[in-house]
Amino acid sequence: MKRLFPAPLLSLALWLLWLVLNLSLSPGNLLLGALLGVVAPLLMKPLGPLPVRIRRPGVMLKLFLRVGCDVVSSNIAVSWTVWNAKRRPPRSAFVKVPLDLRDANGLAALSMITTVIPGTVWSELALDRSVLLMHVFDLNDEAQFIEHFKHCYERPLMEIFQ
Known part of the structure; x- marks a missing residue:
């Protein structure tokens, strides 16, 4: 599941943002928003922050x-x-x-x-x-x-x- 949705909250936010910006709940917009919500975090995963270890x-x-x-x-x-x-x-x-x-x-x-x-x-x-x-x-x-x-x-x- 983590491979398909590396950032589930980001995916949800992108999907909702797509729907709000288009002001439509048509099947096409629902599908395009979901596609954006899945693909964008996958493409951006390599740009994620490095793990942090605070020593002091x-x-x-x-x-x-x-x-x-x-x-x-x-x-x-x-x-x-x-x-x-x-x-x-x-x-x-x-x-x-x-x-x-x-x-x-x-x-x-x-x-x-x-x-x-x-x-x-x-x-x-x-x-x-x-x-x-x-x-x-x-x-x-x-x-x-x-x-x-x-x-x-x-x-x-x-x-x-x-």
Whole structure:
């Protein structure tokens, strides 16, 4: 049964969505919706998430609190920089951050953290996952930024996922 319906709730949701979008309960729409509900999850199964094994949940809580604090402080810093842009324009730059983290789930979490913190954007990851290219809105010291990024985000994720 799991081979035919790898995600039964998704199959049901797709079938219902098809019916709602077509506003019809005709036999053809019922059949097409059911076909979509069966075929789409089968085709998307290889794209499913990798199994996650969290090794240190306490570190995860500390990281969550750290990210929350950094979101608030970065919002204030970016707002202040934008407010004072005429006096001192922001020093935007692309930064290459060497990575030690290789776990796909850890990298996904790192990309979300990078994107949610104002002033930083995940731009590109090297094919071998060794270097991350980031855009930083206002950069004072590149070496200090890299050390902060690795210490505050990458190391805890390595403890959690690797």
